Amino acid sequence: MSRVAYVNGRYVPYAKAAVHVEDRGFQFADGVYEVIAVNQGRLVDSSGHLQRLERSLAELRIGMPMTRAALLVVLQETIRRNRVRNGLVYLQVTRGAARREFAFPADTAPTVVAIARAVDMGKAAANAAKGVAAITRPDIRWGRCDIKSVGLLSAALAKQAAKxxxxxxxxxxxxDGKVTEGSSSNAWIVTRDNVLVTRGLSRAILGGITRSAVLELARREGLRIEERAFTVAEALDAREAFVTSTTSFVMPIVSLDGKPIGNGGPGLLAGKLRALYEAYMTGHGAGRPEWEAPFLAPPEAQAR
Known part of the structure; x- marks a missing residue:
């Protein structure tokens, strides 16, 4: 549990942390967020996360509340005050507080909130060792899933259905019957020909920072990769499947809608990529790694 929260320039006790009742994040989901992994007290892929934050804010025409360097200080201090060695830090920026009207208010200062908490790494490792189940649900989200918006109701409904x-x-x-992504993760399969497949970047999915790191690790291993959409039937016929995210790392999926994938156990490639990713994370903890996963914008955004 977070002991201290950062709220608009102040570090306050978690139990007393609050924002204005007319904050637009609360009333309109008018804001964005990032979740960054913490390994050995250090941020993992902070550059990519803050690049994505800047891009999400720009897409919603919300100004950056401070420089990247200042945000890093806030995040690192929030981690320090909460004594988090391994876990995550959550950062949220909204358009701010203003009289409730749909149109954007003028000259409103963004609201900035950060919290940090430890994560039970043993539980995550146990899940990865045995693999986990997934279900399918219709994708009913809005058309700009590339923006990491705080409007997560449809994702929450899907996650609740899974639970x-x-x-x-x-x-x-x-x-079209094709998998976009998980409710809070990117989706992957390994075909019977040992091709690693994950959906290509577009406005239909979020460009995951962990996704980016795993793609680079796979390329360095010389694996065959296809960034394309795949169907539920392809997933059920796959040799293995997994998801990637800041909190799941690389998590093997062993069944889909109650039907086994592959042999019904964690796949070798998912296990290998998880080990490679954990070593990559540890590199962040020991010092600056030789590379960091970047944020990759979808092609239509890159073309603008």
Whole structure:
């Protein structure tokens, strides 16, 4: 549990942390967020996360509340005050507090909140060792999933459905019957020909920072990769499947809608990529790694 929260320039006791009742993040989901892993007290891929934060804010026409360097100080101090060695830090920026009107208010200062907490790494490792289940749900989200918006109700409904089904994650399926991503993760399969497949970047999915890191690790291993959409049927016919995210790292999916994937156990490639990613994270903890996963914007955004 976070002991201290950062709220608009002040570090306050977690139990007393609050924002204005007319904050637009609360009333309109008018804001964005980032979740960054903490390994051995250090941020993992902070550059990519803050690049994505800047881009999400720009897409919503919300100004950066401070420089990247200042935000890093806030995040690192929040981690320090909460004595987090291994866990995560959550950063949220909204348009700020203003009289409730749909149109953007003029000259409103953004609201900035940060909290940090430890994560039970043993539980995550146990899940990865046995693999986890996923279910499918229709993708009913808005058309700008590339923006890391705080408007997460549809994702929360999918995650709740997964929980009630005894599953770890829900894979969202578009109108063409193809998997977009998980409710809080990117989705991957390994075909019977040992090709690593994950959906390509577009406005239909979030460009995951862990996704970016795993793609680079896979390339360095010489693995065959295809960034394309895949169907639920392809997933069920795959040799293995997994998800990636800041909190899941690389998590093997061993069943989908109650049907086994592959041999019904964690796949060798998922295990290898998880080990490589954990070593990559540890590199962050020991000092600056030779490379950091960047944020990759979808092609239509890059073209603007």
């Amino acid at each position: 009630e089904a005894g599953a770890y994650e829900a894979w969202l399926v578009d109108r």
